[in-house]
Amino acid sequence: MTFTVYVPRDAGALSLGAGEVAHAIAREATARGLELELIRNGSRGAYWLEPLVEVATARGRLAYGPVTVGDVPGLFDAGFLTGGAHPLSLGLTDAIPWLASQQRLTFARVGIVDPASVADYVVHGGYQGLRRALAMSPEAVVEAIIGSGLRGRGGAAFPTGIKWKTVLEQPAGQKYVTCNADEGDSGTFSDRMLMEGDPLSLIEGMTIAGIAVGATQGYIYLRAEYPHAHRALSAAIAAARQARYLGADVMGSGKRFDLEVRLGAGAYICGEETSMLESLEGRRGEVRVRPPLPAIKGLFGRPTIVNNVITLATVPTILHRGAEHYAGFGMGKSRGTLPIQLAGNIKRGGLVERAFGLTLRELLYDYGGGSASGRPLRAVQVGGPLGAYVPAAQFDTLVDYEALAGIGALLGHGGIVAFDDTVDMARMARYAMEFCAIESCGKCTPCRIGSTRGVEVIDRIIEGRETEGNVRRLEELCELMVQGSLCGLGGMAPFPVQSALRHFRGDFIARGRN
Amino acid sequence: MDTLASEHRETVRRIVGGLKGRPGPLIEVLHAIQAELGYVPPAAVPLVAAELNLSRAEVHGVVSFYHHFRSTPPGAHTVSVCRAESCQAMGAEALALHARQRLGVDFHQTTPDGRFSLEPVYCLGNCACSPAVMIDGRLHGRVTPERLDELLSDVDRKR
Numbered sequence: 001m002t003f004t005v006y007v008p009r010d011a012g013a014l015s016l017g018a019g020e021v022a023h024a025i026a027r028e029a030t031a032r033g034l035e036l037e038l039i040r041n042g043s044r045g046a047y048w049l050e051p052l053v054e055v056a057t058a059r060g061r062l063a064y065g066p067v068t069v070g071d072v073p074g075l076f077d078a079g080f081l082t083g084g085a086h087p088l089s090l091g092l093t094d095a096i097p098w099l100a101s102q103q104r105l106t107f108a109r110v111g112i113v114d115p116a117s118v119a120d121y122v123v124h125g126g127y128q129g130l131r132r133a134l135a136m137s138p139e140a141v142v143e144a145i146i147g148s149g150l151r152g153r154g155g156a157a158f159p160t161g162i163k164w165k166t167v168l169e170q171p172a173g174q175k176y177v178t179c180n181a182d183e184g185d186s187g188t189f190s191d192r193m194l195m196e197g198d199p200l201s202l203i204e205g206m207t208i209a210g211i212a213v214g215a216t217q218g219y220i221y222l223r224a225e226y227p228h229a230h231r232a233l234s235a236a237i238a239a240a241r242q243a244r245y246l247g248a249d250v251m252g253s254g255k256r257f258d259l260e261v262r263l264g265a266g267a268y269i270c271g272e273e274t275s276m277l278e279s280l281e282g283r284r285g286e287v288r289v290r291p292p293l294p295a296i297k298g299l300f301g302r303p304t305i306v307n308n309v310i311t312l313a314t315v316p317t318i319l320h321r322g323a324e325h326y327a328g329f330g331m332g333k334s335r336g337t338l339p340i341q342l343a344g345n346i347k348r349g350g351l352v353e354r355a356f357g358l359t360l361r362e363l364l365y366d367y368g369g370g371s372a373s374g375r376p377l378r379a380v381q382v383g384g385p386l387g388a389y390v391p392a393a394q395f396d397t398l399v400d401y402e403a404l405a406g407i408g409a410l411l412g413h414g415g416i417v418a419f420d421d422t423v424d425m426a427r428m429a430r431y432a433m434e435f436c437a438i439e440s441c442g443k444c445t446p447c448r449i450g451s452t453r454g455v456e457v458i459d460r461i462i463e464g465r466e467t468e469g470n471v472r473r474l475e476e477l478c479e480l481m482v483q484g485s486l487c488g489l490g491g492m493a494p495f496p497v498q499s500a501l502r503h504f505r506g507d508f509i510a511r512g513r514n
Numbered sequence: 515m516d517t518l519a520s521e522h523r524e525t526v527r528r529i530v531g532g533l534k535g536r537p538g539p540l541i542e543v544l545h546a547i548q549a550e551l552g553y554v555p556p557a558a559v560p561l562v563a564a565e566l567n568l569s570r571a572e573v574h575g576v577v578s579f580y581h582h583f584r585s586t587p588p589g590a591h592t593v594s595v596c597r598a599e600s601c602q603a604m605g606a607e608a609l610a611l612h613a614r615q616r617l618g619v620d621f622h623q624t625t626p627d628g629r630f631s632l633e634p635v636y637c638l639g640n641c642a643c644s645p646a647v648m649i650d651g652r653l654h655g656r657v658t659p660e661r662l663d664e665l666l667s668d669v670d671r672k673r
Binding site: 050 | 642
C-alpha cells in the first residue's frame, strides 16, 4: 500500500528544516521498502510546531512535530505512517486546540491542499465561487462583495466592493486587476503563507474580480524577498492555465482573463498602491498624487482594481458561500474574519484566523502563550512599521479596525509584533524614523527630510542631550510629517514614535537624568 | 565610463530583445540582467536605455531607486540579515553585529576575498520564526549567532 505523508514547503517551515526532513523521510521509506506519496503542502501556521509532518490515516490526518532529521528513523520505528504513538505525536491535526478554535475562511485550504494541484483545489471547494460568478451579472458580483462587508486587508480597510463598483462603472475598454503582494510590514506573513499554501484561491479571486469589472489582464506585484511564493504562484498559474481556468475562455464562458507575476525589487514604498502601479510600469516607485484614483486612472492610465492578497483570496469563499455567510462573522463595521499574524517575541507564533473581536490579550496569551523569552510582555506593535506601539495596559483592546483606531493605533495588515520588557522604546522610535529614511521614495519633503531629522533628534535624546527640548522638537516634527506627507509612509511613520512617546515617555526622558 | 565586456553586451541585448515587447519592461529587464550577471553593470545602463528608447537618467534612476539592484558584482554568497522589528524583538541587532564581526565587513559590503556579500533586509516574512536570515535564497529561522556560524561554514565549503 501507499502511505500519504505531508511535509510543508512553506518558506517558514523550510527555514526550520522541513526540506531536510522531507528528504530524510523519503530516504528512510526507500530504505525500508515502503511506498510513499509525499505531498508538499503549505503550513498550517502553527510555526512553533514546524516542521509539522502529517500522515493520512483512516481516522484523519495525524500530526507529528516539530520533527528534526534525527527524529525520522524513530518515527518509522514507531509506525507513524499508520498513526503509531511517538513523543512527537500531536494527534489529529484538526483537533490541536490552537488550530481547532480558529475560524478559517480565507485560510480554509492552506496547509491542507497540494498548492500545485488544481484537482486537489477543486476537491476542497475551489472554483465554486468563480462558477457562481460566471452565472451572475457583473453588478450582482460587485453587490455580493459590497454585501459581505469585506474591507481591504492590506491595511487601508477601504470597502472592497465600492472600489470594484467604481472600476465596473468606467467605460468599457482595457481594465486591469492588480494584486498588491508587496507584503513588507515586519510581523506579517499571511500573504506569503497564502501564496505558498493555496495560491489558486488568489488566482480564483483575481479571476472573479476580472469577470466582475470587465478586466482581461491581472498582475500580481510580488516582492522580491519572496522567492518561494514566486515559485508556488508561477506553478499554480501554469496549472490553472492548463486546466482552462485562466486564458481566452475561462471555464468555457467565452470570457478572457490571464495573469502575470511581476517581481518588485526591494522597495517598501511599493506597497503603497500608486507607487506599486509606477513600479509595475517599470519606473521608480514614486507615489502618484490622487486624484485620479487608480480605479479610474490606474495601471497604464486605465481603470484598475488594486487589492491585497488576502482581500482577493477571500473573494472566492464570499461568492461560494454567500455574502451573508461572510458578513455573519465579525463585529460592527469589521465584518468577516481576519488572518492575524503573531510575531516577534512570542512563544507560539503563527497565523490565527478568527472573526474580528478578539482582544489583544487573548491573542497574545491564549494563542501566543506569552513571550518566547519567558519575560513579561511590555508592548506590541500592531500593523507593521507604521503602526503604533500598544502598552500592556491596553491589551484588553479588541482587534478590529474601529477599536484600535479608538486608542490611536491601527490594525493594518494584521501583524502583531511582541516585545518583552527588555525593549528600549527610544531605540524602537529611532528605528521607525530610520526605516522611513531608508524607504522614503523622496518625492515629498516632510518624509524625505523629516525622517532623517527624526533620527538625528532621537539620537540626541538617546545621548541625553537637552532631552526636554528635543522631545518637544520630535513631537513637532512628527506632527509636521503626519500633516504634510504625500502618502502613508511619511504620514504614518510618526505613529510608532508618537505612541512610544505617549506610553513610554520614561524611555526618552530618563536618559537626560543619567 | 567603463565599457561593457562584449559577451555581457550580447547578454544584455538578448535579454532586452526578449522582453521589450512587454508592457513596462524595464524592471523585468533589470531583474533578468542581474539574474544572469549577478549585478547590473553601470556600463549596461546606456545600452538598456538605447534598446528601450529611454533616457540613461530614467534607467539609472530605476537601478538606484530599488535596493535589490546592485551596481557591483556580488560575492560568491549573499547573506541577508533581517533588521526589522519582529527580528529585533528576538535579538537581530546582536545577530547583525555578529555577522559584521565574523565577516569583517559592514552591510552593503563584500569581503575582500569575494566570498560573502552582507546585505540588510527589512522583513523576509518569517516573523513567527525570528530572527531570520537568507543565504543565497535559502531562508533560515530562529538564527542564533552560533547557528549563523554553522550556516556560513556550510556554504563556505561549497566553492
